[in-house]
Amino acid sequence: MAINTKRNNVLPGFNLTLGFTLAYLGIVVLIPLSTIFFKTFTLTWAQFWAAVASPRTVAAYRLSFGASIAGATVNSVFGLIVAWSLVRYEFPVKSLIDVMVDLPFALPTSVAGITLTAIYASNGWIGGWLAPLGIKVAYAPLGVAVALTFVGLPFVVRTVQPVLEDLDQEYEEAAATLGASRLQTFVLVIAPALIPALLTGFALAFARALGEYGSVVFISGNMPMRTEVVPLLIMSKLEQFDYAGATAIALVMLSVSFVLLLGINVLQRWSSRRLAA
Amino acid sequence: MAGQSQREPQRPGAADPPWVRRALIAIALVFLALFLFVPVIAVFAEALRKGIGAYFAAIADPEARAAIRLTLMTAAIAVPLNVTFGVGASWAIARFDFAGKQTLLTLIDIPFSVSPVISGMLFVLLLGVRAPLGALLADHGIRVIFAEPGIVLATIFVTFPLAARELIPIMQAVGSEEEEAAMVLGASGWQMFFRVTIPNVKWGLLYGLVLCNARAMGEFGAVSVVSGHIRGQTNTMPLYIEILYNDYQFAAAFAVSSILTLLAIATLIAKRFLQRRAVPAKLEKHDDLAVKVAA
Numbered sequence: 001m002a003i004n005t006k007r008n009n010v011l012p013g014f015n016l017t018l019g020f021t022l023a024y025l026g027i028v029v030l031i032p033l034s035t036i037f038f039k040t041f042t043l044t045w046a047q048f049w050a051a052v053a054s055p056r057t058v059a060a061y062r063l064s065f066g067a068s069i070a071g072a073t074v075n076s077v078f079g080l081i082v083a084w085s086l087v088r089y090e091f092p093v094k095s096l097i098d099v100m101v102d103l104p105f106a107l108p109t110s111v112a113g114i115t116l117t118a119i120y121a122s123n124g125w126i127g128g129w130l131a132p133l134g135i136k137v138a139y140a141p142l143g144v145a146v147a148l149t150f151v152g153l154p155f156v157v158r159t160v161q162p163v164l165e166d167l168d169q170e171y172e173e174a175a176a177t178l179g180a181s182r183l184q185t186f187v188l189v190i191a192p193a194l195i196p197a198l199l200t201g202f203a204l205a206f207a208r209a210l211g212e213y214g215s216v217v218f219i220s221g222n223m224p225m226r227t228e229v230v231p232l233l234i235m236s237k238l239e240q241f242d243y244a245g246a247t248a249i250a251l252v253m254l255s256v257s258f259v260l261l262l263g264i265n266v267l268q269r270w271s272s273r274r275l276a277a
Numbered sequence: 278m279a280g281q282s283q284r285e286p287q288r289p290g291a292a293d294p295p296w297v298r299r300a301l302i303a304i305a306l307v308f309l310a311l312f313l314f315v316p317v318i319a320v321f322a323e324a325l326r327k328g329i330g331a332y333f334a335a336i337a338d339p340e341a342r343a344a345i346r347l348t349l350m351t352a353a354i355a356v357p358l359n360v361t362f363g364v365g366a367s368w369a370i371a372r373f374d375f376a377g378k379q380t381l382l383t384l385i386d387i388p389f390s391v392s393p394v395i396s397g398m399l400f401v402l403l404l405g406v407r408a409p410l411g412a413l414l415a416d417h418g419i420r421v422i423f424a425e426p427g428i429v430l431a432t433i434f435v436t437f438p439l440a441a442r443e444l445i446p447i448m449q450a451v452g453s454e455e456e457e458a459a460m461v462l463g464a465s466g467w468q469m470f471f472r473v474t475i476p477n478v479k480w481g482l483l484y485g486l487v488l489c490n491a492r493a494m495g496e497f498g499a500v501s502v503v504s505g506h507i508r509g510q511t512n513t514m515p516l517y518i519e520i521l522y523n524d525y526q527f528a529a530a531f532a533v534s535s536i537l538t539l540l541a542i543a544t545l546i547a548k549r550f551l552q553r554r555a556v557p558a559k560l561e562k563h564d565d566l567a568v569k570v571a572a
Contacts, residue, residue, distance in 0.1 A: 009373065010457050012466035017369040021381070024362045028437055029387055032399035039402050078308040085305040089298055093306075099545050100313050106541035108495030109393075110515040111534040114522050115316045118323055118531075125315065150312055172291035182293060211392025213498035214515070218522065231394040231498065238398060238502060247402065250395045257390040265383070 036254065039247040051248035056224050057233060063141060064230040068209035071148035072156075072202045079156025079201060080194070086157070087164040104153050109214025116147055117218040139221035144229060147215040152205030159201035160194060163271070167193055196271035200264060207260040210253065320538045323531035335521075335529035336536065343509045344517035344533070347425065351513060352493040355432040360486050363440030368474070371448035372456075382445075388437045393498025397431050400503050404430075423505030428513060431499040436492045440485035447481035447555050484551035491544040495537055 040048070051057065085091070086098055104112065120127040120137035127137050137143045167190065175185040213231040220227040228236075230253055237246035293301075325332055335341060366385065370378060388396065404411040404421040414421060421427045455477065459469040475482070497515040504511045512520060514533055521530035 010460045011372050011453060011469075012460070013368060013470070014373045014375075017365040018373070018375070021362065021366040021369050024365075025381075025384060028362075028433055029384070032403050032434060033387065033391075035399055035402040035408075036395075078304070081301050082305040082309065085302050088293070089302055091302050091306075097305075097309060099549050100309070102545055102548065103313050103317070103541060106491050106495075106544045108497055108515045108518075108534075108537045108541070110497040110518045111320065111495075111537050111541075112316065114518065114527075114530055114534065115319050115323075118527070119315060119319050125319065126311070150316075153312055169291035176291070182297070207390060211390075211395070213392065213394045213501075217519075231392050234392075234394050234398065235502065238394075238401065243402065243405075243407070246398060250392075250398060253392060254395060257392070261383070261386070261390045 036247055036250060039243065040251050043244050043248060047244055048248045051237075051245035052252050056228070057230075057249060059225045060228050060230045060233045063144060063226075063228065064210055067141060067145040067148050067229070068206050070145040071152050071209045072206040074145075074149050075152045075156045075205045076198060076202045079153065079205075080160055080198060083157045083160040083164055087161060101157050102154050104151050109151070109212070110218075112150055113147065113215040113218035116150060116215060117143075120146060120219065138219050139223075139227065141227055143219040143221075144216055144227060147219050148209035148212060151212050151215055152209050155204040155208065156198065156201030159197045159204065159271075163194060163197040196267060200267040200271055203260060203264045203267060207257060207264070210256065210260075317538060317542075320531055320534050323527060324535040325528075326531075327528040331528055332532045332535075335526075335532035338529070340509045340512070341517060341529075341533055344512045344514045345536075347428070347512065348494050348514045350425075351429050351432050352490050354429050355436055355493045356486060356489050358433060359436050359489050360440045360482070362437070363442075363444045363485055363489075364482070366441040367444035367448040367478075370445050372453055385438050385441055388434055393435065393496070394502055396434050397499035397502025399434070400427055400430050422503050423507070424511060427503035428500050428511065431503045432493050432496055435496050435499045436489045439489040439492060440482075443485040443488060444478060444481055447478050451477045478555075480551050481555035484548065484555055487544055487547045487551065491540060494540060 043051075082097075082101065086094060086101075117124075117138050119125050120130075120143055122128065122131040122136065122138070124138070130137060135142070137146055171189050172185050175189045176182070180188065211231060212229075213235065216229050217232060217235075220229065220232065222228055222232055222236075224233075230249065234246045234249050234253075237243075237249070369375075370381065391399075401422050402408060404414065404427065406412055406415050406422070411422060419426075421430070456469055456473050459473045460466075464472070494513075495515055496513075497519075500513055501516060501519070504513070504516055506512060506516060506520065508520070514537055518530050518533050518537075521527075521533065
């Protein structure tokens with residue numbers, strides 16, 4: 001049991017609030033989460049392996065990881081440009097953009113899913129332009145990447161933006177005074193300060209994309225082996241009451257998520273140390 | 278464009294050449310237009326494609342009304358519970374030091390890193406009729422999975438960290454001096470809480486509530502696993518959108534979507550106003566205090 005170590009604290013309510021916090025955490029999160037481990041223990045090794053390493057599952061891993069990396073990469077490049085523009089430049093619709101960047105956090109994923117599908121279908125506003133060029137977005141792996149780019153969009157912007165705001169421009173001026181070109185200044189002075197935040201944003205966008213379901217289910221077309229991401233595969237196993245198979249795959253994905261969570265914690269500590277230094 | 282350069286900070290050494298500035302702004306705008314603005318416009322364009330009459334007919338449909346009612350009811354249960362938890366957790370974490378605090382913070386974040394589908398699945402494994410606990414409840418006539426209680430539970434799980442995560446840093450930034458003063462002056466714990474703590478964090482509290490509510494009303498994946506999709510009964514708005522869409526009732530699907538899109542936009546605007554108010558005024562006060570003490 002945790003013990004309050006702050007001495008001479010006149011404030012009341014420690015036992016009450018911590019007790020309530022732990023009880024609620026236990027009931028809402030930890031007990032449900034523990035079921036997945038208990039369920040996994042009821043599987044034989046062969047069952048587990050058959051579920052997590054079948055060709056259909058491996059194809060789903062490949063698409064999930066590939067499209068998530070693609071989405072997070074696109075977001076890293078464009079998110080950096082968006083954050084840079086928001087912090088360093090003035091332009092007409094800036095405050096509107098600053099508000100709208102968080103839209104993918106606030107918009108329900110099923111709304112995002114059907115909307116992106118409508119836009120990128122071959123008769124949609126953007127898909128209609130791409131179809132004659134032979135580019136198929138909706139109902140193809142590219143559509144999955146588009147949906148995962150959408151859901152991860154705010155992460156890089158929102159992790160890089162505060163770091164850029166705190167970045168002292170005196171270093172850039174010093175570099176310019178010493179004869180560095182603007183590009184040299186960016187690569188040698190600004191970029192090193194941004195890298196921890198950029199990596200954190202990438203990891204957050206990637207982690208979010210890996211688990212995403214709602215916005216992908218409509219645009220992907222859900223063809224096994226081709227456009228089926230891991231959360232969709234888990235869903236279809238649940239619908240067939242194959243709880244053992246679903247649990248095994250979920251355990252693999254949970255492990256990946258927790259490793260990412262730890263990595264993000266390390267990155268964030270690195271990032272804040274950089275900022276403090 | 279020329280007039281804007283005057284509003285740029287006058288730091289020639291740290292300024293980008295004008296063509297770089299224009300190019301970067303243009304790239305940012307095109308990217309955001311493609312991924313944010315076109316989708317928002319598309320929701321409303323598709324919703325009104327069959328005319329305003331069809332739009333309102335879609336929203337007034339009995340099944341749509343049932344979905345709206347279930348969504349409101351789910352949020353009305355999940356949001357107060359999680360906000361109460363957020364207040365309790367932020368009090369314990371921001372006001373006291375104890376062993377394992379960092380671990381507790383990590384545990385609170387867990388639902389953020391669990392895929393929505395897996396979140397829903399946890400409750401099927403725990404309370405489905407094939408699980409011991411679920412079978413016990415079923416014997417007493419209580420259905421959780423493929424019924425409303427499952428939807429509420431999954432929503433509580435998914436929105437669990439939101440209010441706590443917003444309140445902890447605000448509670449830390451506001452500081453405890455005023456609360457300590459209230460206690461020293463003889464206030465009871467609850468008097469201090471309602472007259473000092475709550476007024477101090479009220480904007481942050483409201484923001485946590487808004488955020489939690491938006492997510493609770495919009496959750497799709499987790500709820501989809503536990504709902505069973507019984508029409509007019511266990512469909513929330515996001516699930517109803519899926520059903521309409523799969524029935525090729527596109528205009529109706531987008532009409533219901535437009536309500537949730539307006540909710541999302543309202544949430545973003547509320548965020549803009551509440552986040553700014555949540556901390557700064559308080560911090561300035563403490564800066565003054567620090568200056569006076571130092572003098």
